Amino acid sequence: MGQYLSTPVTQKETETGKNEYLEYAVSAMQGWRISMEDAHIAALDGLSDGKKNVALFGVFDGHGGREVALFCERYMARELASLESFQQGDYETALPELFHRMDNMLADERNHKELELLKSDNADAANAPHSAPPASTSDSITKVSQSAAVAVQRGAAADSSDSSGEAAAAPSGTMPLQEALVLLQKLAETSVGKGGGGAGGPNDSRDDFGAALGEQIRGLSSERQAQVCSLPDFPINAGCTSVVALIVDNVIYVANAGDSKAVLCRGGQAVPMSFEHKPDSEIETARIQKAGGFVSAVGRVNNNLNLSRSIGDLKYKMNPNVLPKDQMITAEPDVQKQVITKDDEFLFIACDGVWDVLSNEQAIEFVRNRMKAGNRSLAQVCEDVFDHCISEDPRRTSGLGGDNMTCLIVKFNHGS
Numbered sequence: 001m002g003q004y005l006s007t008p009v010t011q012k013e014t015e016t017g018k019n020e021y022l023e024y025a026v027s028a029m030q031g032w033r034i035s036m037e038d039a040h041i042a043a044l045d046g047l048s049d050g051k052k053n054v055a056l057f058g059v060f061d062g063h064g065g066r067e068v069a070l071f072c073e074r075y076m077a078r079e080l081a082s083l084e085s086f087q088q089g090d091y092e093t094a095l096p097e098l099f100h101r102m103d104n105m106l107a108d109e110r111n112h113k114e115l116e117l118l119k120s121d122n123a124d125a126a127n128a129p130h131s132a133p134p135a136s137t138s139d140s141i142t143k144v145s146q147s148a149a150v151a152v153q154r155g156a157a158a159d160s161s162d163s164s165g166e167a168a169a170a171p172s173g174t175m176p177l178q179e180a181l182v183l184l185q186k187l188a189e190t191s192v193g194k195g196g197g198g199a200g201g202p203n204d205s206r207d208d209f210g211a212a213l214g215e216q217i218r219g220l221s222s223e224r225q226a227q228v229c230s231l232p233d234f235p236i237n238a239g240c241t242s243v244v245a246l247i248v249d250n251v252i253y254v255a256n257a258g259d260s261k262a263v264l265c266r267g268g269q270a271v272p273m274s275f276e277h278k279p280d281s282e283i284e285t286a287r288i289q290k291a292g293g294f295v296s297a298v299g300r301v302n303n304n305l306n307l308s309r310s311i312g313d314l315k316y317k318m319n320p321n322v323l324p325k326d327q328m329i330t331a332e333p334d335v336q337k338q339v340i341t342k343d344d345e346f347l348f349i350a351c352d353g354v355w356d357v358l359s360n361e362q363a364i365e366f367v368r369n370r371m372k373a374g375n376r377s378l379a380q381v382c383e384d385v386f387d388h389c390i391s392e393d394p395r396r397t398s399g400l401g402g403d404n405m406t407c408l409i410v411k412f413n414h415g416s
Helices: 066-083 093-109 109-119 177-192 206-218 222-224 280-289 358-372 378-391
Strands: 004-018 022-033 039-045 054-063 241-246 251-257 261-266 267-273 335-339 344-350 404-411
Touching: 004 267, 004 335, 022 039, 022 054, 022 066, 022 378, 039 066, 054 066, 054 344, 054 404, 066 093, 066 241, 093 109, 093 241, 093 251, 093 335, 109 335, 206 404, 241 261, 241 344, 251 261, 267 280, 358 378, 378 404
Parallel strands: none
Antiparallel strands: 004 022, 022 404, 039 054, 054 241, 241 251, 251 335, 261 267, 261 344, 344 404
């Protein structure tokens, strides 16, 4: 099955916590993917100065490896607490500073040994002591080395899909693999309808569409075929999306870079607290092009990454002539703010493995109905989300429901 397991890993890793102001549950499930690349933060302690009630929650969806997501899990809370802007209560400044600080730490070669350990599947290495890695003192990313990250378009033929988010560069003059696969999928859907024939059936063979696919490829302009990524690689080539919720007393600040999302349930209605960053949006495309990149016909930056903001992915952040927030892939988050009211029931945060299947409204309705039923704990509700979203066979759903999944529910306690 290519980048999918023959059967999914449905074991959930779930944790809970609470104080007098809120209760939370967070759960993660590997699913059909060959490895787990998500990570998360749920911190109720260590950030308060004794005058304010402070909590930090976050979901990190890794691609190209798990090391950047795990690095963020380890150090984000500590680094946030060390920022002068945070200590002064300027949280809307502190959160973007935090995201860029993580990039600086990833770029610092003194942290690369630890990142290599985090990349390993060795449990002892991954859990090695990590009390004091150095923060980077440089905003300039200059060291490069040879590496490769191979992936193809999510949603193309399922036995060729990958969770890394980055596609292999095609030789000059040829069509990138992911574009060919997307065209193949479109041709298949046109001929047999979505789901027609079934996986492995007579209408599911790529050979049935070979002639039409070849015609589509030959029809591409020479200019499109010549667009290939020529950026040098960086020693750390993984990255992660990041959606972080900082709750200070009765105010929520959500910072997001990428396609993970947070949604607030207010009186049963979904209030978006973040928005996806995709390369083909007008704002993102303009920044990418200004920084020297391009967006392919299937919405990938330099024919590789299918997202436009993330922590890590350092090879896309090496233009010395633009600021970190203006790089073709940037860690710069959007920050949303809401004052918590009596109508606010819970905050729901999840990676795109969940959002691929559920809309904001569907997620809020699903969680709210189970919470109000009274027979499911918050932890069980988190786990119910995965059982609802996971695909019976991602080959039949163009990969939907086949990704790693992490979700976090923060329930507000308004008292009597």
